[in-house]
Amino acid sequence: MNDMNIEIHHVTRVEGHGNIYVNVKKGVVEKCEWQVPEAPRFFEAMVLGRQWNELHHVTSRICGICSIGHTLASLKATEAAMGITISDQDLKLRKLALHAENMQSHILHLGFLVLPDLLGAGSVIPLASSNPQEVKTVLRLHRLANEMSNLLCGRTTHPQRLIPGGFSKIPSIKELVALKKKMQAAIPDLQAVAKLIKSAAGKLPNFVRETEFIALSSPDEYALYDGQIASTDTGKAPVNEYLTFTNEYIVPRSTAKWTKHNRDSYMVGALARFNLNYDKFSPWTKQVADMFGLKPTCYNPFMNSIAQLVETVHSVEDSIRLINELENAGLKPQPDYFKPEIKVKAGRGVGAVEVPRGILFHDYTYNAKGVCTKANCVIPTNQNHANIDLDMKALVPTLLDKSQKEIELACEMLVRAYDPCISCSTHYTTVHFV
Amino acid sequence: MQKPRVAFFDFAGCEGDQLQVANLEEDILALLGQVDIVTFREVMKEHSDQYDIAFVEGSCTRLLDEDRLKQIRKNAKVVVALGSCAAIGGINCIRNYKDLEEVRRTVYGDQAKLFDTYAARPIDAVVKVDAYVYGCPINKEEFLQVVKSLLLGKKPDIPTYPVCVECKKNENVCAFERGQFCVGPVTRAGCDSCCVNEGTICWGCRGLVDNPNENSHKEVLIKYGLTVDDAIGKFKLYFGWQEAKR
Numbered sequence: 134m135n136d137m138n139i140e141i142h143h144v145t146r147v148e149g150h151g152n153i154y155v156n157v158k159k160g161v162v163e164k165c166e167w168q169v170p171e172a173p174r175f176f177e178a179m180v181l182g183r184q185w186n187e188l189h190h191v192t193s194r195i196c197g198i199c200s201i202g203h204t205l206a207s208l209k210a211t212e213a214a215m216g217i218t219i220s221d222q223d224l225k226l227r228k229l230a231l232h233a234e235n236m237q238s239h240i241l242h243l244g245f246l247v248l249p250d251l252l253g254a255g256s257v258i259p260l261a262s263s264n265p266q267e268v269k270t271v272l273r274l275h276r277l278a279n280e281m282s283n284l285l286c287g288r289t290t291h292p293q294r295l296i297p298g299g300f301s302k303i304p305s306i307k308e309l310v311a312l313k314k315k316m317q318a319a320i321p322d323l324q325a326v327a328k329l330i331k332s333a334a335g336k337l338p339n340f341v342r343e344t345e346f347i348a349l350s351s352p353d354e355y356a357l358y359d360g361q362i363a364s365t366d367t368g369k370a371p372v373n374e375y376l377t378f379t380n381e382y383i384v385p386r387s388t389a390k391w392t393k394h395n396r397d398s399y400m401v402g403a404l405a406r407f408n409l410n411y412d413k414f415s416p417w418t419k420q421v422a423d424m425f426g427l428k429p430t431c432y433n434p435f436m437n438s439i440a441q442l443v444e445t446v447h448s449v450e451d452s453i454r455l456i457n458e459l460e461n462a463g464l465k466p467q468p469d470y471f472k473p474e475i476k477v478k479a480g481r482g483v484g485a486v487e488v489p490r491g492i493l494f495h496d497y498t499y500n501a502k503g504v505c506t507k508a509n510c511v512i513p514t515n516q517n518h519a520n521i522d523l524d525m526k527a528l529v530p531t532l533l534d535k536s537q538k539e540i541e542l543a544c545e546m547l548v549r550a551y552d553p554c555i556s557c558s559t560h561y562t563t564v565h566f567v
Numbered sequence: 568m569q570k571p572r573v574a575f576f577d578f579a580g581c582e583g584d585q586l587q588v589a590n591l592e593e594d595i596l597a598l599l600g601q602v603d604i605v606t607f608r609e610v611m612k613e614h615s616d617q618y619d620i621a622f623v624e625g626s627c628t629r630l631l632d633e634d635r636l637k638q639i640r641k642n643a644k645v646v647v648a649l650g651s652c653a654a655i656g657g658i659n660c661i662r663n664y665k666d667l668e669e670v671r672r673t674v675y676g677d678q679a680k681l682f683d684t685y686a687a688r689p690i691d692a693v694v695k696v697d698a699y700v701y702g703c704p705i706n707k708e709e710f711l712q713v714v715k716s717l718l719l720g721k722k723p724d725i726p727t728y729p730v731c732v733e734c735k736k737n738e739n740v741c742a743f744e745r746g747q748f749c750v751g752p753v754t755r756a757g758c759d760s761c762c763v764n765e766g767t768i769c770w771g772c773r774g775l776v777d778n779p780n781e782n783s784h785k786e787v788l789i790k791y792g793l794t795v796d797d798a799i800g801k802f803k804l805y806f807g808w809q810e811a812k813r
Contacts, residue, residue: 145612148582172579172628173682178673179661184800190770191804194658197583197704241589245610256611258604261596269593276592287765289590290583290704294765301766383678470745470766 135159137537144548146246146256148198149514149555153544155529165529167522167548169387171555177508185211185477185503186297192495192510193291196554198241200291201234201282202488203495205358206510209484210495211297215503217475222465223299225455228358230285230295231486232448232455235357237278237289238489239403239441239448242552243330244271247438250546251333267329270322274445277319281452284308298473306464313456316449323449327442331424337435338543342527344432344520345395346405347378349487355406355413355447357487363409365430366395372485375494379511384518389555391519392511398519401491402551403440404431418447434524435550441489477503490514490554514553521551571718574606574618575649576639578632579659579687580625583704584650585609588622591707598711601718620645620717622700626652626659626687633693640694645717648689648696649710651703651805655774658703659687660807688808698723703772703805706758726756729776730769734760742768743791750801752787753779771805 139155150171156164176195180188189207193200205227212219219227245257248271254260261268279289284304286292294300304312349360350369361369362378370377381390393399407422411429414422422428425439481498491513498507524547532540575585589610591598605615621643627636640646651657662670663686671679690696700713709725716723726732730751734741737760742749751760751769755776762769788798802810 143608145608145614146610148609150608172625172632173674173684174579174628174659175662175670175674175684178665178670179658181665181673187800187804191658191661194581194583194703197581197586200581200583241586245589249612255613256607258599258611261599272592272595275590279590279592288761290586293762293767296767383675385678388682470740470742472745472747 137540139537139541139544141541141545144545146249147549147553147555148196149553151548151553151555153525153548155540155544157533160533162526162530162533165526166386167518167525169389169518169555171388173388177510180497180505180508183505185215185499185505188497188505188508189295189297195510195512197290198238198554199234199488199490199493201230201286201295202486202493204292204295205231206484206486206488206493206495208295208297209486210482210497211484211499213482213484214480214497214499215475215478215482216480217298217473219299222459222462224358225459226285226300226303227295229452229455230282230292231357231488232452233278233281233285235489236445236448237275237282238552239445240271240275240278242489243438243441243445244268244275244326246549246552248330248333250542250549251330251336267325270325274319274322274326277315280315281312284312296472298475299471300467301471302469303464303467306460309456309459309464313453316453319449323446327421327424327446330439330442334425334439337433337438338528338546339433340435340524340528340531341432342434342524344523345399346408346430347394347399347401347516348406348409348492349485350409355410355451360485360487362485362492364394364399365408372494373483375483375485375496375511379494379516381511381515387518389515389518392516393519398523399516400434400520401513401516402437403444403489404434404437405491406487407431407440407443414443414447415450418443418450421446434520434547437550437552441552477501481507488513490552491516512554514551514555517551517553521548521553570601570603571620572605572615572618573602573620573622574615574639574643575604575609575622576606576624576635577609578623578625578636578653578690579628580650580652580657582609582624584624584700587704587707588710591711594707594711598714602714616642618643620647622647622649623653623690624649626656627690627693628659628685628687629683630685631683636690636693645697646690646694647698647700647713647717648691649700650705651701651772651774653690654699654701655805656687656689656692656808657772657805660805661803663687663807663811664803692808699725701725701755701773702758706761709757727777728756729779730754730756730758730760730763730773732756733758734763734769737764739763743787746791748793748797748801750798752784753781771801775806775809
C-alpha cells in the first residue's frame with residue numbers, strides 16, 4: 134500500500150451525518166479523522182424561558198430514535214429540581230418504557246444497519262428478497278418493541294403519556310399481560326436472530342484498544358433507569374457530579390461537543406454497560422453472551438453490537454419480570470387525563486438515564502415560577518466521538534495491507550458499531566480519505 | 568412499467584419521521600413492491616441522484632444547507648416535506664424568537680463563531696414543495712396515504728379543519744374543561760387528536776390550520792380565564808415560522 138485517499142461524506146446506515154477522512158502517503162497514515170458536520174440545533178438555548186411542564190416535550194425532539202430516553206432523562210431532571218417523587222408502580226412502568234426503546238433501537242441497529250455488513254449486502258432491502266425469513270423475524274421483533282412503546286407511552290416516537298410526576302394514562306393489566314405473552318412467544322425469534330448473527334459474527338474485526346468505559350451502575354439491577362455513574366478506571370460517583378466525568382470541549386471539525394474523563398477518550402453504550410454490570414445478568418442472558426465468547430472486560434468496539442443483542446435478551450426477560458410484579462401487586466388505576474399535583478419551586482436537578490447508545494444527562498435550573506433559566510444536555514454519542522476517532526487512528530494502521538475498499542468498509546463498520554446518533558449529538562456521518 | 572424511484576433526505580431534525588417509515592414494519596415490504604428506494608442514507612449504502620420523488624425531513628438552518636436542498640429539487644420531479652420541521656419549520660423555530668448570536672454563545676461559548684446558523688425555516692422557504700406530510704412525528708397511515716396519492720397522480724387529502732373536530736369525535740374531555748391550555752382549536756387536524764387521546768393536550772405539532780379562527784380561539788381563552796400570555800408560550804413551540812409569515 135502506497136498512497137491512499139479516503140473521503141466518506143455522510144457515512145450511511147447511521148443516524149445523522151458524519152465524515153471519515155483517511156490519508157496515507159508511502160504506506161504511512163498522515164491523517165485519519167472522524168468529523169461531525171451535522172447542522173447544530175441549539176436545544177440548550179431553545180428551552181430557556183420555557184415552563185417546567187414543557188421541557189420533556191421539547192427535549193424529546195433532540196432525537197427521534199431515543200425520544201423515550203430523552204423524555205425520561207428530562208422528567209428526572211425536572212423531578213429532581215422540584216423534589217417530585219413517583220410511585221413504585223410508575224417507576225416500573227417507566228422501566229418498561231425504557232426497555233421498549235432499547236429493544237426497538239437495538240433491533241433496528243442489529244437487523245437493519247449491522248446485518249447487511251455481516252451478510253455482504255448494501256442494505257436490508259436486498260436482504261428482503263435473499264433472506265426473507267430472517268428479515269421477517271427481525272421485523273416481527275421490531276414490531277413487538279414498538280407495540281410495547283405504544284402501550285406504555287401512547288406512541289412509538291415522541292412519547293405522550295410520560296409527564297412530570299408520573300403518567301397521563303397507563304395501560305390496563307390486561308394489556309400488559311397480553312404484551313407479556315407476546316414477549317414470551319417471541320423468544321424463539323430472538324434465538325433465531327442470535328443464531329443468525331452468530332453465523333456471520335466471524336466478519337466482525339478482531340480489533341482491540343484499551344479504553345475507559347462509563348455507564349450507570351446499581352447494586353440492585355442491571356442499571357438502565359437509575360444508578361450511580363461508574364467508570365472502569367475510577368469507580369463510582371453520584372449523578373450530580375456528572376460534569377467531572379463529561380468535561381465537554383469543542384473541536385472545530387465537529388458541531389458536536391466531545392468529552393473526556395480519565396484518558397483522552399471514553400466509551401459509553403451497550404458494551405460499557407456490559408463491561409460494568411455483567412454480574413447483574415441472569416444465567417440465560419449470560420448464555421447468549423457465551424455464544425459469542427463475550428466476557429467483561431471486552432475492549433473490542435465492534436462487539437458493541439453483540440452487547441446490544443445480549444441487552445435485547447435482558448430487556449425481554451426483565452420486562453416479563455416487571456409485568457409479573459405489576460400483576461402480583463395489582464395495578465392501581467388512575468383517573469383519565471391524569472395530571473399529578475406538583476408544587477412548583479426553584480432549584481436545579483440532574484437526570485441520568487441509560488439510553489440505547491449510552492449514558493444520557495439532562496441538567497436543568499428553574500426559577501420560583503418554574504421557568505427554565507439554565508440547561509445542559511450531554512448526549513451519549515457526544516461522549517463516544519473522541520473514542521471513535523482514537524479507535525480509527527489505531528485501526529487504520531493495522532489494515533494497510535488491505536485494499537482501499539476493505540479499509541473503507543472497516544472504518545464504516547467501526548462507526549456503525551457505535552450505533553452513533555449524530556442528530557442527537559448535534560447531529561450527521563461522512564468518510565473522507567483525503 | 569418502471570417503478571418510481573424514491574429518495575429520502577434529512578436536514579436539521581431528529582430523523583424521527585424517517586424512523587416512522589421504518590416503523591411501517593411489514594408494510595415496508597408492500598411499499599417496496601410499488602417503488603424503488605434509491606437513496607436513504609439512514610438505512611442503505613447505495614446512493615443515486617436519479618429519483619422521481621424526494622422525501623425531505625428537517626428544517627433548513629444554514630445557508631450551506633440551501634445548495635443541497637436546491638440540488639434535490641433539481642433532481643426530483645416531486646418534493647415532499649416529511650414532518651413538521653420540513654413542512655412548517657417546527658420546533659427548531661423556537662430559537663427564531665431569540666437573538667441568534669446569543670443562542671450560539673449559550674451552546675458553544677466563545678467558539679460560537681465556528682458554528683454557522685440562521686433562522687430555522689421549512690424547506691418551502693427555499694424550494695418549491697409539492698406535498699406535505701405534517702406531524703411531529705408523522706403519522707404512518709397518513710404517510711402511506713400521501714404515497715398512494717402521489718403514485719396515482721392525485722393530490723393528497725390533508726384536513727383543512729382543526730384538531731378539535733377529531734377530538735370531539737373521539738369524545739375526549741376538552742383540555743380547557745380540565746384547566747389546561749390547548750392549541751387544538753387552531754392546529755391542523757389529521758392526527759386523530761392523538762395527544763389528547765393519551766391524556767395530555769394538543770401541542771400544535773401539525774402547524775396552524777389554513778385560516779385559523781383566532782377570534783373564537785380568543786373567546787375560548789377568555790371563557791376559561793386564560794391570558795394571551797398562556798397562548799403565546801404554546802404558539803411559540805411549533806408555529807414560529809408560520810406566525811412570523813402572517
